[in-house]
Amino acid sequence: MNDCVEDFRSRILERRPLRLRGGGSKDFYGGPLHGEVLDTRSHSGIIGYEPTELVITARCGTPLAEIESALAARRQSVACQPPLFGAASIGGVVAAGLSGPPRARTGSLRDSVLGVKLMDGEGRELNFGGQVIKNVAGFDVSRLIAGSLGTLGLILEVSLKVLPLPPADATLRFELPQDKALAALNQWAGQPLPLAASCWQAQVLTLRLAGAQAAVAAARRNLGGELVAEPEAAAFWAALREQTGSFFAGDAPLWRLSLPSVTPPLDLAGAVLIEWGGAQRWLRGDVDGASLRQLAAQAGGHATLFRGGEKSGGVFAPLTPALMEVHRRLKQSFDPYGVFNPGRLYPEF
Amino acid sequence: MSQAEHTAGAAPDVDASGRVALLAELAHALPAAALLASTEELKPYECDGLTAYRCLPWAVALPQSEEQVLAVLKVCHRRQVPVVVRGAGTGLSGGATPVAKGVVLSLARFMRILEIDPAARLARVQPGVRNLAISEAAAACGLYYAPDPSSQIACTIGGNIAENAGGVHCLKYGLTLHNVVKLRVALMSGEVMEIGSHALDDPGYDLLALMIGSEGMLGVVLEASVKLTPKPHTAQVVMASFDSVIEAGNAVAAIIAAGILPAGLEMMDKLATAAVEDFVHAGYDLTAAAILLAESDGIAEEVAEEIATMSALLQQNGARQLRISQSEAERLKYWAGRKAAFPAVGRITPDYLCMDGTIPRKHLAHVLTRIAELSEEFRLRCANVFHAGDGNLHPLIMFDARNPGETERAIAFGAKILELSVDVGGTITGEHGVGIEKVQQMCVQFSREELEAFHAVKAAFDPLALLNPGKAVPVPRHCSEYRLTGSAR
Numbered sequence: 108m109n110d111c112v113e114d115f116r117s118r119i120l121e122r123r124p125l126r127l128r129g130g131g132s133k134d135f136y137g138g139p140l141h142g143e144v145l146d147t148r149s150h151s152g153i154i155g156y157e158p159t160e161l162v163i164t165a166r167c168g169t170p171l172a173e174i175e176s177a178l179a180a181r182r183q184s185v186a187c188q189p190p191l192f193g194a195a196s197i198g199g200v201v202a203a204g205l206s207g208p209p210r211a212r213t214g215s216l217r218d219s220v221l222g223v224k225l226m227d228g229e230g231r232e233l234n235f236g237g238q239v240i241k242n243v244a245g246f247d248v249s250r251l252i253a254g255s256l257g258t259l260g261l262i263l264e265v266s267l268k269v270l271p272l273p274p275a276d277a278t279l280r281f282e283l284p285q286d287k288a289l290a291a292l293n294q295w296a297g298q299p300l301p302l303a304a305s306c307w308q309a310q311v312l313t314l315r316l317a318g319a320q321a322a323v324a325a326a327r328r329n330l331g332g333e334l335v336a337e338p339e340a341a342a343f344w345a346a347l348r349e350q351t352g353s354f355f356a357g358d359a360p361l362w363r364l365s366l367p368s369v370t371p372p373l374d375l376a377g378a379v380l381i382e383w384g385g386a387q388r389w390l391r392g393d394v395d396g397a398s399l400r401q402l403a404a405q406a407g408g409h410a411t412l413f414r415g416g417e418k419s420g421g422v423f424a425p426l427t428p429a430l431m432e433v434h435r436r437l438k439q440s441f442d443p444y445g446v447f448n449p450g451r452l453y454p455e456f
Numbered sequence: 457m458s459q460a461e462h463t464a465g466a467a468p469d470v471d472a473s474g475r476v477a478l479l480a481e482l483a484h485a486l487p488a489a490a491l492l493a494s495t496e497e498l499k500p501y502e503c504d505g506l507t508a509y510r511c512l513p514w515a516v517a518l519p520q521s522e523e524q525v526l527a528v529l530k531v532c533h534r535r536q537v538p539v540v541v542r543g544a545g546t547g548l549s550g551g552a553t554p555v556a557k558g559v560v561l562s563l564a565r566f567m568r569i570l571e572i573d574p575a576a577r578l579a580r581v582q583p584g585v586r587n588l589a590i591s592e593a594a595a596a597c598g599l600y601y602a603p604d605p606s607s608q609i610a611c612t613i614g615g616n617i618a619e620n621a622g623g624v625h626c627l628k629y630g631l632t633l634h635n636v637v638k639l640r641v642a643l644m645s646g647e648v649m650e651i652g653s654h655a656l657d658d659p660g661y662d663l664l665a666l667m668i669g670s671e672g673m674l675g676v677v678l679e680a681s682v683k684l685t686p687k688p689h690t691a692q693v694v695m696a697s698f699d700s701v702i703e704a705g706n707a708v709a710a711i712i713a714a715g716i717l718p719a720g721l722e723m724m725d726k727l728a729t730a731a732v733e734d735f736v737h738a739g740y741d742l743t744a745a746a747i748l749l750a751e752s753d754g755i756a757e758e759v760a761e762e763i764a765t766m767s768a769l770l771q772q773n774g775a776r777q778l779r780i781s782q783s784e785a786e787r788l789k790y791w792a793g794r795k796a797a798f799p800a801v802g803r804i805t806p807d808y809l810c811m812d813g814t815i816p817r818k819h820l821a822h823v824l825t826r827i828a829e830l831s832e833e834f835r836l837r838c839a840n841v842f843h844a845g846d847g848n849l850h851p852l853i854m855f856d857a858r859n860p861g862e863t864e865r866a867i868a869f870g871a872k873i874l875e876l877s878v879d880v881g882g883t884i885t886g887e888h889g890v891g892i893e894k895v896q897q898m899c900v901q902f903s904r905e906e907l908e909a910f911h912a913v914k915a916a917f918d919p920l921a922l923l924n925p926g927k928a929v930p931v932p933r934h935c936s937e938y939r940l941t942g943s944a945r
Contacts, residue, residue: 159709160816160847182715210656217662218634231905239814240846241631241886243620243669244894244901245929246913250633250665254657271715293575297599299686299754321757367654369576386656408655424659429649433916434661440912452660 111149115261116230118145122444126451127257129168129196133203135414137256137451138422145261147198153177154264155238162221162238164266167198178269186213186270188348198262204254207348208304208315211296211368211383213270217253222266225252225259228442238266251437257448258456259441273317275324276303278340279332281312285372285381288312292384293369300326306347307381308354315344347382354380354391360416362390362399366408373402389413396420423452431455471557475514478535482515482559485527490565492516501542501560505607506550508809508863509892513540513554520565522642522678529676530646532559538925539644541672543584543615546607548810549891551618551671551927558925561676563614569593570679577684578637578654583614583677587621590682599684602629605887606795614677620669622887624720624794625751627845631887633668635683641667641675644918654681666913671889672924674917688753691719692763693787696775697744701725704746705820707773708844711750711766718766720751721845722794725824728801728839728852729793735800738793741777748775748844749790797841798852805837805854809866812894813877814886817847826876827851834869836862848886849877875900890928898928899935907932 118125124142134140151168158181165174171191178184188207189200201223206215222236225248236242236249252259283291288307295302301318314332316323327334335343346352355361364373368385377392390399396412397420403410409424426434431453438456449456482491492498493515502510514537517528532539538558545552554560566582569589573579574597579590587608591600604623605611611621617639620632629635638652652664667674698704704723711718724732724740729747733740740747748770752762767778781787793800801808815823824840831838841850851873855866874884874897884890884897898907910929914921 157816157818159712160818161712162816204657204662206657214630214634215657217665218630227909233903233906233909235906235909237881237883239816239882239886240627241622241814241843241848242883243887243889244883244885244898245890245906245910246674247620247633247665247669248909248913251662251913253662253665255661259661271712271717274715297574297577297597297686299688319754319758319761321761322755325755325757365655365657367576368656369573383656407653409653409659411659426660427649429643429647430651430660430663433649433663436916437661437913440909440916 112226112263115145115150115226119226119228119261119446120230122446124449125446127202127261127448129199130170130194132192132195133199136203138454139418139450141449147196147261150263151196158183160238161240161269162266163269164222164238164264165197166264167196167262169197171195171197171200179272182272183269184272185219185267187216187219189216190348190350192349197265201253201262201265202255202257208306208344208382211305211386212303217250219268220250220253220265221268223249223252223262224264226261226263228260228444228446232263236266240268256452258438258452260447273301273303275320276315276317277323277327278335278343279314279316279327279330280335281314281332282310283307283312284310285379288381289372289385295330296368296384300329302384304344305382305384308379313343315340354378354389358415359391360393360412361414362394363411363413364388364390364403364408365411366403366406370406370408373406400424421454426453474535474557478531478537478559479515481531481535482517482528485531486517486519486524490518490520490524492518501545501554501562504542504545504550504552505548506553506891506893508807508857508867509550509553511554511556513556513558513560516560516562518562518565525561525676525678526642526646526648528559528561529642529644533644533646533920533922536920536922538922540924541614541618541676543612543618544586544610546611547615547619547889547891548812549885549889549893551889551891551924553892555925563612566614572597572684574599576654578681579684580679580681581613582679583617584612587611587613587616594684597684598687600687601635601682602685603632603635606798613680613682617668617677617680618670618672619887619889622843622846622848624722624791624843627721628717628719629685633665636664636668636680637683638681639664639667639677640679642678643675644920644923648678652681669889671891671928673914673928674923676923688719689755690759691751691753691787692759693720693749693751693781693790694763694767694770695740695779695790696748696750696770697741697777698746698748698774699744699776701746701824702821703774704748705817705844707748707770707775708817710769710773714765714769716762716766718750718845719753720749721843722749723747723842723844724794724797725840727837728797728841731804731839732793732797732800735803736789736793736796738789739779740793744776749794794841801839801852801854806856806858807863807866808855809853809870810888811851811853811870811873812848812885812888813874813882814846814848815877815880815882817844819880823849823876823880827873830869830872834865836866836869838869843886846886847882871897892927895926895928895930896934898930904932904935907935
């Protein structure tokens with residue numbers, strides 16, 4: 108195992124641009140790809156998993172699927188259900204920081220990160236955070252790494268908080284126009300209901316409840332709607348998580364809008380799918396990025412060109428000059444020679 | 457003799473004139489009532505909740521508006537005078553201990569709740585708003601702010617953000633980090649930026665993660681948006697007593713292994729229980745080696761089911777007495793004891809040091825046994841309060857500062873406990889912060905390179921290192937000295 112860490116180090120010390128890659132499931136995500144591939148899959152395996160401590164630690168190249176099956180055997184999971192997109196490895200999952208359908212209820216992938224072992228641009232191995240749930244020693248660099256798209260260093264190992272699988276779940280379906288669906292979702296979210304996930308598309312709101320048996324049964328009685336039978340329900344949520352449904356098919360650019368959940372329906376030119384109780388809205392279509400970004404910003408959110416489309420206008424919403432300056436300094440300190448995933452997050456670095 | 461007087465004595469001319477010039481500029485930027493400079497006025501600010509460390513600052517600024525905060529920062533930035541931001545001063549690690557020849561920037565007057573948005577389940581508040589005040593203001597909408605540190609009556613949200621405060625419900629509901637979504641922040645230079653948003657994520661690096669728990673070293677929080685959580689229909693707590701901490705620890709593991717995520721899961725040892733019972737009369741079992749409080753919340757049937765499951769598991773693991781709260785008043789009474797643990801211990805000893813390590817729960821018995829040995833070795837009593845769900849242990853070391861050498865002995869005892877936490881794979885601080893108290897033990901937990909990385913993070917926000925200098929992250933050079941003296945492993 109140490110051999111491949113030494114190999115990583117010598118590659119990094121060459122100071123040439125590297126493109127960090129695990130399963131390659133998210134090559135489509137972020138800015139244009141530059142640099143030679145550094146394949147992390149050789150550095151693989153679960154290092155520690157103690158169900159009663161609610162913590163799992165694994166090497167970066169470990170497939171998420173392997174981690175999920177180890178967790179499922181003890182009726183636990185990475186609560187936010189990050190997408191597998193095929194062969195996702197845990198290093199890439201943390202670097203991309205994407206969260207799946209239950210995010211509004213469970214918190215984000217970043218929220219479940221407890222610790223990271225990082226190799227920085229000088230080839231140094233740095234440990235941040237740890238294997239315990241509460242830890243405020245030093246700045247929270249491990250969660251800074253989540254979602255940094257590999258631009259701050261090579262993740263060698265990660266520790267994640269895991270949660271028990273809910274004992275019961277149920278999926279309900281409602282015929283509702285977008286404005287009524289958004290209003291209902293926000294109203295329900297203000298009540299102590301076992302909401303687990305939501306998806307609105309083409310006038311249909313699908314709602315997943317998950318929690319204690321009694322809580323799920325009571326919520327079903329309260330909310331009404333049509334119960335979706337189980338094999339179909341599980342397949343629906345898996346397809347949403349993996350973006351394999353018809354909404355996500357084809358080559359049209361896929362935009363992701365991250366908005367306050369209470370944002371009313373936006374006037375968008377294209378098909379829309381809404382998740383996370385209204386806080387994540389997907390848009391298919393060849394729209395003008397600049398005006399979409401403006402619309403999202405006015406609503407207090409931001410827009411990302413998630414998949415496909417023309418990346419020259421930037422993939423992620425631009426930062427204010429003050430924030431960009433802080434980003435640049437952080438990048439400079441962790442990766443002084445610009446080795447890691449240049450341009451993947453912002454063209455500036 | 458205060459630190460300020462002491463250092464002024466070392467270089468009277470330069471320091472005295474520097475202070476006079478600074479005060480003149482601050483007086484220009486602030487109303488007269490917002491600037492404290494006499495020794496009597498400064499005295500209340502010489503320490504925070506960690507009273508073992510004291511230092512008189514040059515001045516205390518109590519601005520009332522954002523403009524005044526920025527003006528103070530700009531003056532200090534230009535004159536390169538360190539600034540220590542302070543909320544309610546309840547912190548237990550000395551994060552708000554003043555710096556000699558520095559300014560304390562108190563945000564106590566920023567106590568307005570700017571907005572409660574029930575539809576969006578968000579509250580927008582100023583940094584000096586008390587933790588509990590947010591929940592009180594949101595109660596009418598059936599919402600509350602989930603993180604509940606024991607000091608929640610007094611501590612402010614600004615301080616909670618600085619420390620990434622936890623509480624007794626954070627296993628299920630998360631830490632401050634999981635419940636703050638947006639900050640308006642002033643950098644030391646006086647530049648203002650917004651970090652985070654009312655959406656669920658933001659483009660670029662997760663700077664919120666850095667800001668929360670940064671112990672006032674990266675920026676000054678001017679405003680915060682926090683998540684509000686729907687109040688559960690009902691909650692119930694089961695109190696169990698055990699003949700050994702090992703059994704209590706096993707019971708906790710059994711509850712987690714059964715797939716239950718209790719709303720609260722707390723343990724107290726015999727000494728802590730005795731101190732607390734004497735204080736709040738909650739009816740705790742005084743003969744037990746450990747008592748455990750396990751809470752369930754949700755709808756009535758769900759709570760009944762979970763309490764029944766937990767009760768069975770507690771019994772299987774050796775609980776000799778079980779009591780289930782039969783009313784809200786009784787539930788609050790059981791918790792009152794746990795939440796009053798620190799002041800209760802404060803009543804039975806002239807002084808105490810509260811430690812804050814987190815350990816993998818499986819090492820609890822070993823760690824408590826070792827603490828008992830250290831207690832004999834240092835000839836100081838130690839009560840233990842444990843956030844059992846998340847492994848956060850609070851040993852309370854009792855001492856009397858009036859006895860020569862006892863303070864030093866207590867501090868050395870505490871250092872040993874922190875090093876023990878690191879040895880078993882844990883951390884020196886779970887929720888109180890490093891502050892001034894644990895800055896040396898950072899050398900035990902982190903390598904020179906890691907500490908350098910922390911300094912680089914600080915420099916990205918505060919290149920001149922003027923915000924709360926000397927706290928949280930030690931200078932690597934001091935670590936080699938610390939290690940050489942043999943205090944560390």
